[in-house]
Amino acid sequence: MTAYILNLVVLISIYAILSTTLNFIIGYAGIFSLAHAVFFGIGAYTSAFVAMNLTPSFFVAIPIAMVLAALTSLALALPALRVRGEYFVAASLGLQMLAVTLFSEWKGFTGGIGGVIGIPPVEIFGFALVKPWHFLILTLVCLALVIAIIQRLVHTSFGRSLKSIRDSESAALAAGKNITVIKTLSVVLSSSLTALAGGLYAFYMAFINVESFMLATSVLVMAMVIIGGTGTILGPIVGAALLMLLPGALSYLSFLPQTEIGSIQQIIYGSAMVLLMIYRPGGIVSPKTRGEAA
Amino acid sequence: MIRKRLPALTLAATLFSSSVALADDVSIGAVFPLSGPNASYGDVFMSGANLAAKHANEDHMLSGDLNVLYEDSQALPQHGVIAMNKLVNVEEVPYVLSAFTGVSKAISTLAQRSETVAVNGGGVGPDLAALGEYFWNVIPLANNEVGAASKYLVEELGLKRVTLIYVDDPLGAGILNELEKTLEPLGGELVEAHSITPSAQQFSGVAARVRSSNPDAVYIASYGAQQLQIVKQLRDNGVDQQIISYSAFSLPSLQALPEAKGALYTTQSIDWDSTDPVTKRFVDDYRAANGKTPTSYVANYYNAVRVFALLAKELEAQGKDVTGENLLAQRKATDKFELVGGSVSFQDNGTLLAPIQVLEVTGGAGEIKKVYAED
CATH class of the missing domain: 3.40.50.2300 (Response regulator)
Known part of the structure; x- marks a missing residue:
């Protein structure tokens, strides 16, 4: 039982990093991206490639993955962020579709559709993290770091600029803000931290394939942010925990047939989103309880 | 307080009791x-x-x-x-x-x-x-089936020049390797191998290349709805050579496809009678x-x-x-x-x-042509 709970907590932590980094651009900058799974995938594939061909060291594989994700996001952000809102959504959707094809076809790097198997355990200063609770500590430390970085950033002038762009791009422009640079930086930072989650995921699962980095994952992470509460620190973590625990919790309800759990889960997701938008548009962590919200 | 919570606790315990098996x-x-x-x-x-x-x-x-x-x-x-x-x-x-x-x-x-x-x-x-x-x-696994297909083509039908159309994934790559390995010792030859993506649906270009290479047989390594499209488009584009595949051809919709009639495929041999x-x-x-x-x-x-x-x-x-x-x-x-x-x-x-059996698509359940013992 302990191992099962550890497994769930590790996955929740990884998804909490994903939702926290997506919340950084959605909640604070007002940039809706449907390509978050792309950077998750770049992080995972790059870390796996480095671990299998160079070294499984955390301090080598993860930084390389983060740099590669940052560069890729720059390629998306620079042209796409020169336009407003919905155009970025369309551009990010295009990137997501392009990336899925690339992940499926670039066999030398991603293993193609068959994926990458046999990823070695991550090492820290030569110590291989084999036991689940070792990995849990690493994941929780990473999550805490990501939260600390983002919390620090949103309380700086950079964070205030992001919020001003989110609330009124025209007003921010009139106030002399360089909107393109600020938005680009936020996307680059978010993507590189997302790659950290990708690296952790690859090392934890020891197997990755394209099915984990498709549009459905981007939508799932977005649902975590919206259900949990955008523009808050706690909201995305609550959202990640809820959506990751729901399938497992439903499987313990013995009166529900296993064949219906997936459908019930989808109905609960959909209903929760609709009800939240009606009664609590800010998400579960509502504006009344979120002291840190803008 | 406890009394107030008791029904809820009982309900929760019942709901989460799961299907715990008995001790024995x-x-x-x-x-x-x-x-x-x-x-x-x-x-x-x-x-x-x-x-x-x-x-x-x-x-x-x-x-x-x-x-x-x-x-x-x-x-x-x-x-x-x-x-x-x-x-x-x-x-x-x-x-x-x-x-x-x-x-x-x-x-x-x-x-x-x-x-x-x-x-x-x-x-x-x-x-x-x-x-x-x-x-x-x-x-x-599919690679076990390929050996039987190669034997049947070369030894029973005398069809030695084979072209492969395969999905670019581990399954397709495995079949490609196995065809290369099994045809040559039998006196056969893999003339060409055309890779396709799993989502591809247009195969007229592949059909044209197959026609120009003029093989004796075409091996299709695909699955699901795509393999139906390949068979149909090969036939529509004038490729009338023998088609052969692996157990994915057991799909009822393929068995019912008129263009697939006469195609060969292999499966694990189970005699239901x-x-x-x-x-x-x-x-x-x-x-x-x-x-x-x-x-x-x-x-x-x-x-x-x-x-x-x-x-x-x-x-x-x-x-x-x-x-x-x-x-x-x-x-x-x-x-x-x-x-x-x-x-x-x-x-x-x-x-x-x-054991692996070679069957022919007849529009029904498939007609067994030959059974090869396990090797």
């Missing part, structure tokens, strides 16, 4: 797609596994009742790992049925680390044979319960559970615990298993060796 019962797990677009496969797999458990219990093969605990993978690797974790760490089962290549690969690491046997009965990608000694396949007691009982009971003849998927998952029952029975007779480690050791010590389809054995890599 023997449980195995299954990670199947039970919801989502692939849920229909899960239903098919479950019907085979449940029937095998029922037969094992009727025969009192084990000291307690054999239960199969199902978890939903939705055919996705991450869900599969969560489900496998629950089965291994909460239910503590020693044996888990698996399906779908992505899920099977994802759970294989946990199977290896926890010394839990994971058994595939659905995927045929050759890479499934290399997932460690705790990962078994109770189904011959066999008088062999295991096969006969399986077929009769399945027909009685479902009103139709079982498919090879049903037989494979029946066999997967039966393999467990046979191994566990032997372990219990020896006074040993039914653990993954002991199941593996016992499988290695067992030469033959009496399963649906006949007496079969496992290769060292944990993959079943079974």
Whole structure:
């Protein structure tokens, strides 16, 4: 039982990093991206490639993955962020579709559709993290770091600029803000931290394939942010925990047939989103309880 | 306060009681797609596994009742790992049925680390044979089928020049390797190999290249709706050479496709009319319960559970615990298993060796042309 709970907590932590980094651009900058799974995938594939061909060291594989994700996001952000809102959504959707094809076809790097198997355990200063609770500590430390970085950033002038762009791009422009640079930086930072989650995921699962980095994952992470509460620190973590625990919790309800759990889960997701938008548009962590919200 | 909360606590305890097996019962797990677009496969797999458990219990093969605990993978690797974790760490089962290549690969690491046997009965990608000694396949993989296809083409039909159209994935790559390996010693030749993406639907360009290379036969290594398109478009574009494929051609929609008539394909050889007691009982009971003849998927998952029952029975007779480690050791010590389809054995890599049959698409159930013994 302990191992099962550890497994769930590790996955929740990884998804909490994903939702926290997506919340950084959605909640604070007002940039809706449907390509978050792309950077998750770049992080995972790059870390796996480095671990299998160079070294499984955390301090080598993860930084390389983060740099590669940052560069890729720059390629998306620079042209796409020169336009407003919905155009970025369309551009990010295009990137997501392009990336899925690339992940499926670039066999030398991603293993193609068959994926990458046999990823070695991550090492820290030569110590291989084999036991689940070792990995849990690493994941929780990473999550805490990501939260600390983002919390620090949103309380700086950079964070205030992001919020001003989110609330009124025209007003921010009139106030002399360089909107393109600020938005680009936020996307680059978010993507590189997302790659950290990708690296952790690859090392934890020891197997990755394209099915984990498709549009459905981007939508799932977005649902975590919206259900949990955008523009808050706690909201995305609550959202990640809820959506990751729901399938497992439903499987313990013995009166529900296993064949219906997936459908019930989808109905609960959909209903929760609709009800939240009606009664609590800010998400579960509502504006009344979120002291840190803008 | 406690009195006020008691009904709620009782309800919660009842709801979360799960399907906990009795102390003497023997449980195995299954990670199947039970919801989502692939849920229909899960239903098919479950019907085979449940029937095998029922037969094992009727025969009192084990000291307690054999239960199969199902978890939903939705055919996705991450869900599969969560489900496998629950089965291994909460239910503590020693044996888990698996399906779908992505899920099977994802759970294989946990199977290896926890010394839990994971058994595939659905995927045929050759890479499934290399997932460690705790990962078994109770189904011959596609590469086993290719040898029989090559023999039939060259030795029986005299068709020596073969062109391959294959999906660019591990399954397609495995078939390409196997064709290269098996045709040449027989005096055949792989003239060309055309790779296609899994989502491709237009094949007129491939058909033109096939026509220009003028092979004696065309091997198609695809699956699902795509293989129907390939066959149809090859015929529409004037490719009238013999078409041959592997077990994916068993798909009812392909069997009904007029353009596919006369095509050859290979499958694991199971004679549904066999008088062999295991096969006969399986077929009769399945027909009685479902009103139709079982498919090879049903037989494979029946066999997967039966393999467990046979191994566990032997372990219990020896006074040993039914653990993954002991199941593996016992499988290695067992030469033959009496399963649906006949007496079969496992290769060292944990993959079943079974006879392969060559069939012709006739518009019905397929006509058996030749059966090749396991090799």
